[in-house]
Amino acid sequence: MSEPFSYPDDREEASAAQVRALEALLIEKGVITSTTVDKVLGYFESEMTPLNGQKIVARAWVDPEFARLLTSDTPTAIAQLDLPEGMTGAEGEHIAAVANEPGVHNIVICTLCSCFPWPVLGLPPYWYKDPVFRARAAREPRAVLTELGVPLSEDTEVRVWDSSGHSRWFVVPTRPAGTEGWTEGQLAELVTTESMIGVALAKQPSAT
């Protein structure tokens, strides 16, 4: 990946100027107000975080009926929990969960852009949007998972879920052994964003 010359920062400055100009024009024309963008960003940054996903997974681990509903009708299942309002906004109506099970490991990518279940996982990490990651995870998910520290046995099936405008997937990781009798709050601590994308397993009890 050689880069013969570094690209001048004016490309970055041009993008920044373009965004400022667009927002200013939209405000001037009355399409939005001067607080619209801050309100939306504030909601994203305070309410749409992986804490929601952690609570959902923890409930699925202790409640088999909820777990079944979560994978068959994800928005209905999520609506049963006491999560911030607006879980069905911002594309939340397209959220769909898939569960790891013995012999099956799920991984979520978006091959064309960066679709992500914002309401339950927040904004995607930078690597999720990276062209190399997106291409390799689609082409050789098993190799990528091994490199990330999730070596899977040959008889474990890897299912790759390509998120899109119609389905924004997240993974319910396998509940770690040794957590019998744990509360949902304790269990939620074991659920990382990476495990809900499928590039990691849930944390082991000893690791917390």
Add this chain to the structure above:
Amino acid sequence: MTGPGPGTDAGSGTLAYDETGRVRFHASSVADRNQPVFDAEWQRRAFGLAVALSEFGHYPWEDFQRELIASIGSWQDAPDDARGRWEYYQHWVTALAAVIARHRLLDDGYVNPEDRRRPIRPGSR
């Protein structure tokens, strides 16, 4: 803004793999410390603008997404020496400008969704 490898500058061209070709996450990407999501305020505002306009009904999210896919796709299809460094949010800005133009949000006479009583142009969505 041109970190050469892992552990430097997440999100601004640092690929999700190291010099040996192995995938490796930025230190901030593990154990739920997957910040920073934005490297600069303009990226954050570009994100907020695109989402806000969709949330308030100025266009369906799919229309923004289609522009984003087109911009990313044309970068990926271009030869290595004919395209700039990968910068995700520059595609986002390109898509934002395109969807604003396509839905004529800045045209004189544009009517906000909440002020529309009936379709302005029959046949349009």
